[in-house]
Amino acid sequence: xxxxxxxxxxxxxxxxxxxxxxxxxxxxxxxxxxxxxxxxxxxxxxxxxxxxxxxxxxxxxxxxxxxxxxxxxxxxxxxxxxxxxxxxxxxxxxxxxxxxxxxxxxxxxxxxxxxxxxxxxxxxxxxxxxxxxxxxxxxxxxxxxxxxxxxxxxxxxxxxxxxxxxxxxxxxxxxxxxxxxxxxxxxxxxxxxxxxxxxxxxxxxxxxxxxxxxxxxxxxxxxxxxxxxxxxxxxxxxxxxxxxxxxxxxxxxxxxxxxxxxxxxxxxxxxxxxxxxxxxxxxxxxxxxxxxxxxxxxxxxxxxxxxxxxxxxxxx
Numbered sequence: 001x002x003x004x005x006x007x008x009x010x011x012x013x014x015x016x017x018x019x020x021x022x023x024x025x026x027x028x029x030x031x032x033x034x035x036x037x038x039x040x041x042x043x044x045x046x047x048x049x050x051x052x053x054x055x056x057x058x059x060x061x062x063x064x065x066x067x068x069x070x071x072x073x074x075x076x077x078x079x080x081x082x083x084x085x086x087x088x089x090x091x092x093x094x095x096x097x098x099x100x101x102x103x104x105x106x107x108x109x110x111x112x113x114x115x116x117x118x119x120x121x122x123x124x125x126x127x128x129x130x131x132x133x134x135x136x137x138x139x140x141x142x143x144x145x146x147x148x149x150x151x152x153x154x155x156x157x158x159x160x161x162x163x164x165x166x167x168x169x170x171x172x173x174x175x176x177x178x179x180x181x182x183x184x185x186x187x188x189x190x191x192x193x194x195x196x197x198x199x200x201x202x203x204x205x206x207x208x209x210x211x212x213x214x215x216x217x218x219x220x221x222x223x224x225x226x227x228x229x230x231x232x233x234x235x236x237x238x239x240x241x242x243x244x245x246x247x248x249x250x251x252x253x254x255x256x257x258x259x260x261x262x263x264x265x266x267x268x269x270x271x272x273x274x275x276x277x278x279x280x281x282x283x284x285x286x287x288x289x290x291x292x293x294x295x296x297x298x299x300x301x302x303x304x305x306x307x308x309x310x311x312x313x314x315x316x
Contacts, residue, residue, distance in 0.1 A: 003034045003071035006210055007107070009057070009098065010077030011038040011049065014168045015113065018203035019076060024048035026207060034211075039066045040077060057094025058086065066098070067105035072210045073098070075151065076113045084139040091143035092150070099154035109217075111209050112151035116162040116195060116222065117141040121270070122277035125193065126228075129160075129220050131282075137270060148220065155217030157209060161202055162195030162224040162281055163274070165298050167308040169199065175267050176275060177244045177313055180235065182263035183256045185249035190232020193280040195224030198301035201294060208292040221286040225297050228280040237299045241306035243313065 006023060010016030023036055024047065035050040043052040055062040057077060067073055075098055079090035095112070102110055119127070120135035136142040148158050163172045202223060209215065239246040251259070253276045257269055287294045295301070 002032050003109075003211065005035045005037055005070045006072040006074065007037045007039060007067055007070040008074045008076060009039045010075070010113070011044045012040055012042050013077065014170070015164060015199055015202060016076040017044060017168065018166075018199045019074060019206045020044055020048045022200075022203040022207045023210065026211065037066075037070065039063070057098065058089040060093060060097035063094075063097050063101050065101070067101045067107050070102070070105055070107045072109045072111075073102045073107050074111050074206060074210055075156070076206070078113070078140070078144055078147075080140040082139055087139040087143040091140070091147045095147040096150040099150050099156070103154055109210065109214055110151065110154055110156035111206060112148070112156040112158045113206075114144050114148050114158050114160045115141060116160045116224070116279070116281050118145040118148075118160065119281075121273055122279045125278045125280050126282050127280070128282045129222060152218045152220070157215050157217060158220045159206070159223040159286070160220065160281070161197050161222075162279060164197055164199050164202060165305065166199035166301060167305045169305070169309070170312065173238065173243065173309055174313060174316060175271055176235070176238070178265050178267050179256070179260065179272060179275070180244050180247055182265035183247075183251060183259045185247050185251040185256060185259075186232060186235060187251055187253050187256045187276050189250055190230060190235060192231045192276060193228040193278045194231060194234070194275065195222070195279060195281045195283060196229045196234070196298040197223065197225045198295065198298045200301065200304070201225065201298075204295070205287065205290060205292050208290045212291060215289055221289075222281040222283040223286055224281055224283040226284045226287060226294050227297055229298060231275050233299060237302055238309075241302055243302075243306055243309045
């Protein structure tokens with residue numbers, strides 16, 4: 001498919017900016033004539049977008065007409081803070097208003113970015129879509145799950161990635177670094193299996209869903225890399241690249257939480273649980289259905305992001 005216009009929300013964010021760059025690369029290298037319209041409170045930095053429409057997902061009126069003449073909508077924006085009211089306004093109300101605009105404009109293809117955090121605490125091991133009942137525990141994940149309802153009703157392909165790494169990641173690896181600094185140890189032998197995906201690979205997948213053969217709408221897919229990553233392998237890979245300190249102790253999860261509390265670590269017990277237990281979701285189907293090679297995996301991609309991580313962690 002060669003669309004006339006692709007609308008992107010969240011183009012200034014971690015994942016959205018990578019998707020915008022990937023679409024711009026494909027357009028420029030292929031000579032395709034599709035245009036990229038970004039929608040949000042701020043214009044994206046750098047080249048890529050052809051136009052920017054100022055809008056705020058918490059203000060439905062500001063979204064009027066944003067999908068006009070659009071063949072594809074990529075809804076990649078969300079609010080992930082702790083303010084329940086803001087989460088509801090942006091994630092639920094904003095998504096509903098945006099989907100209404102897409103239906104009004106006759107937008108044929110919609111991709112909506114959600115999160116595997118909707119499943120709540122693990123352990124989850126090789127879980128297919130529908131294999132466990134969602135049990136979100138934060139305001140952000142509760143409202144992102146609620147937002148899926150409106151997106152699915154509008155015919156969207158809904159993606160639930162697990163943890164996302166790579167250049168621009170200000171949460172996953174930085175949180176892991178804080179945990180390691182405060183505990184000076186691994187936990188449970190580093191055996192926990194995680195669904196990870198490099199942001200560049202996720203961007204390739206979303207771009208393929210925007211431009212390639214359409215998938216059935218109104219469907220939910222996991223969007224991690226097909227092969228899960230052991231926490232111990234992740235820590236070793238980061239240490240080899242000078243991103244985190246090497247550790248040689250192994251503690252129980254409870255002992256790690258005690259050290260984290262004593263040191264004033266800002267990572268919450270709930271967040272620690274995301275890397276202390278299995279959180280592995282079967283993601284093979286989406287890459288096969290989209291005809292998108294998943295790439296060598298997030299550990300192999302760390303070479304591209306290591307310098308960014310070192311610089312960012314030196315500042316925080």
